[in-house]
Amino acid sequence: MLELLNAWFIAPFDYGFMRRAVVGGLALSLAAPPLGVFLVLRGMSLIGDALAHAIMPGVAIGFLLAGFSLPIMSIGGVLFGLLVALSAGVVSKMGGQREDAALASFFIISLAAGVLLISIGGSSVDLTHVLFGSILAVNSTALLLIAGISTLIVVTLAVVFRALVVECLDPLFLRGQNRRNGWVHSVFLALLVLNMTAGFQTLGTLMAVGLMMLPATAARFWSRRLEGLMAIAVVLAMTASTGGLLLSFHLDIPSGPSIILLAGVGYFFSALFGRYHSLAAKLRRKTTPLSAETSM
Amino acid sequence: MSLNDLPRLKLENLHLAQGRRTVLEHVDGDIKPGAITALIGANGAGKSTLIQAIMGELRPISGKVTCHVPAERRAWLPQQLALDLTFPMSVEELVMTGSWPSHGALKGYCAAHYRKGRDIMARLGISHLAHRPLGELSGGQRQRALIGRTLMQEAELLLLDEPFANVDSDTVDILIRILRQMADDGTTIIVVLHDMDHLQRLADEVLMLNGGHARWMAPSALHQQHMPAQVVPLTLGGRHAGTA
Numbered sequence: 247m248l249e250l251l252n253a254w255f256i257a258p259f260d261y262g263f264m265r266r267a268v269v270g271g272l273a274l275s276l277a278a279p280p281l282g283v284f285l286v287l288r289g290m291s292l293i294g295d296a297l298a299h300a301i302m303p304g305v306a307i308g309f310l311l312a313g314f315s316l317p318i319m320s321i322g323g324v325l326f327g328l329l330v331a332l333s334a335g336v337v338s339k340m341g342g343q344r345e346d347a348a349l350a351s352f353f354i355i356s357l358a359a360g361v362l363l364i365s366i367g368g369s370s371v372d373l374t375h376v377l378f379g380s381i382l383a384v385n386s387t388a389l390l391l392i393a394g395i396s397t398l399i400v401v402t403l404a405v406v407f408r409a410l411v412v413e414c415l416d417p418l419f420l421r422g423q424n425r426r427n428g429w430v431h432s433v434f435l436a437l438l439v440l441n442m443t444a445g446f447q448t449l450g451t452l453m454a455v456g457l458m459m460l461p462a463t464a465a466r467f468w469s470r471r472l473e474g475l476m477a478i479a480v481v482l483a484m485t486a487s488t489g490g491l492l493l494s495f496h497l498d499i500p501s502g503p504s505i506i507l508l509a510g511v512g513y514f515f516s517a518l519f520g521r522y523h524s525l526a527a528k529l530r531r532k533t534t535p536l537s538a539e540t541s542m
Numbered sequence: 543m544s545l546n547d548l549p550r551l552k553l554e555n556l557h558l559a560q561g562r563r564t565v566l567e568h569v570d571g572d573i574k575p576g577a578i579t580a581l582i583g584a585n586g587a588g589k590s591t592l593i594q595a596i597m598g599e600l601r602p603i604s605g606k607v608t609c610h611v612p613a614e615r616r617a618w619l620p621q622q623l624a625l626d627l628t629f630p631m632s633v634e635e636l637v638m639t640g641s642w643p644s645h646g647a648l649k650g651y652c653a654a655h656y657r658k659g660r661d662i663m664a665r666l667g668i669s670h671l672a673h674r675p676l677g678e679l680s681g682g683q684r685q686r687a688l689i690g691r692t693l694m695q696e697a698e699l700l701l702l703d704e705p706f707a708n709v710d711s712d713t714v715d716i717l718i719r720i721l722r723q724m725a726d727d728g729t730t731i732i733v734v735l736h737d738m739d740h741l742q743r744l745a746d747e748v749l750m751l752n753g754g755h756a757r758w759m760a761p762s763a764l765h766q767q768h769m770p771a772q773v774v775p776l777t778l779g780g781r782h783a784g785t786a
Contacts, residue, residue, distance in 0.1 A: 412639055414629060415626055415639070470675050519648070
């Protein structure tokens with residue numbers, strides 16, 4: 247029994263690449279889900295996807311300039327992501343178009359530009375690498391970068407936490423106070439871009455969103471408190487990233503998809519059996535009508 | 543005229559437009575501390591536009607709004623529908639958010655803050671709901687919690703948009719009493735109202751918007767003008783104090 251446990255859970259980490267991968271995954275799992283929780287609460291769940299694509303051209307330009315150098319590609323990604331977020335903000339303020347419409351336009355342009363740029367300068371392997379990542383290829387530099395970005399996100403999130411909460415709940419409350427909510431929103435978008443940049447090396451631009459959104463949406467079935475949502479989302483993300491890595495190691499399947507699919511299993515499980523609003527909760531509720539308080 | 547009687551809010555020859563359409567012209571007025579001003583008018587008369595201008599959200603075409611209340615002491619309570627009711631937050635947490643504008647982003651709350659929050663909830667009769675999520679509150683309970691937030695904020699300028707819509711009569715009584723206390727403590731209150739009964743019980747002054755113009759009048763004048771004679775209850779809900 248012990249031997250089996252050792253073979254499944256301990257032995258894989260004898261390999262350096264597995265150790266780096268698990269540390270990178272855990273760092274991301276600490277930073278991404280809280281951002282996802284806020285995205286869900288703000289009704290902006292799809293914005294993460296949009297921003298993930300938005301960093302592609304920057305990553306591609308970095309790739310063309312310096313080859314497969316993660317720091318350069320990341321800087322390019324951050325700069326381009328911020329540029330897109332900023333432009334979308336400007337367009338929505340200018341023309342009365344909602345920000346999500348502007349972002350939707352920008353992200354698809356960015357995706358096309360990114361794919362084109364990488365195809366010009368590299369092979370389809372490079373393209374696959376950027377789109378789908380390869381957590382097993384994380385080296386020490388990449389690991390430092392991921393850990394650094396994750397730390398920055400967690401600390402910044404702590405600083406702007408209250409303002410973010412107020413802005414989610416009731417944007418007008420902050421706007422009454424001299425429109426200070428403008429910066430809150432910008433900082434939040436910047437954190438999202440940073441997170442995408444940290445995620446693309448490990449999970450790829452397309453799937454980095456998964457580690458941010460799936461734990462956050464799943465947590466909604468387990469808690470009705472903000473702190474609870476964040477804690478549960480982080481635990482789910484950590485479980486999924488570590489478990490996904492082990493699965494990919496043992497079953498010899500790609501790591502990114504197995505991490506995200508494991509998070510997806512968590513989501514379906516939560517939707518079926520979670521404490522609140524899940525299928526099971528709805529069935530349970532019928533038997534206890536007294537506690538079924540109406541909200542209006 | 544002492545310093546306290548100086549108008550907190552001054553509207554001077556305001557011309558307001560939404561896009562190219564003029565909504566209001568030649569709006570003047572001094573709104574004194576401690577006065578409750580009712581803002582009335584048909585739908586589309588420009589009530590929201592005027593509130594936007596007062597909050598600094600909408601730049602006037604000409605004229606100006608002078609507001610001597612610091613930004614962190616201004617509170618704007620929109621109609622309830624504007625709030626996200628699924629947000630995972632308890633009543634106590636909502637009330638405590640009122641202290642954020644002046645308290646800052648990082649400092650923790652001390653015991654005095656929590657005590658103040660509890661006092662406010664007791665005044666509003668929502669102590670027993672302190673840990674209830676917002677999504678499970680009734681319209682009246684939610685409105686009390688929101689007023690609790692503005693009390694926590696120590697608002698000096700309070701704008702309310704139809705605060706009594708979807709609200710039970712006990713809550714109306716309590717809110718009218720609390721708003722009157724706030725006004726007596728010097729808060730300037732502007733409230734959009736539709737119900738003449740509420741207006742008679744609450745307002746010191748009335749600003750009526752009609753056909754692009756604003757007219758100041760006394761509540762009693764409005765009463766004679768628009769309303770059939772009726773008995774307006776003058777007891778301000780003392781009966782229901784502290785109950786929910």
